[in-house]
Amino acid sequence: xxxxxxxxxxxxxxxxxxxxxxxxxxxxxxxxxxxxxxxxxxxxxxxxxxxxxxxxxxxxxxxx
Numbered sequence: 001x002x003x004x005x006x007x008x009x010x011x012x013x014x015x016x017x018x019x020x021x022x023x024x025x026x027x028x029x030x031x032x033x034x035x036x037x038x039x040x041x042x043x044x045x046x047x048x049x050x051x052x053x054x055x056x057x058x059x060x061x062x063x064x
Contacts, residue, residue, distance in 0.1 A: 008061050015062075 014023035
């Protein structure tokens with residue numbers, strides 16, 4: 001299984017430019033991309049994910 005490594009600055013730029021889907025497709029394995037898109041499309045899953053300590057730390061880096 002491939003481990004996906006994400007550059008936070010590239011992710012931030014993709015989000016700011018509205019190209020998150022393209023970023024996901026180009027930087028994640030097809031399985032990981034599918035899972036991320038599934039979570040992003042489900043409000044309950046998204047809220048659960050965003051409440052984790054890891055997501056909070058990532059969000060902090062993302063907003064710096």
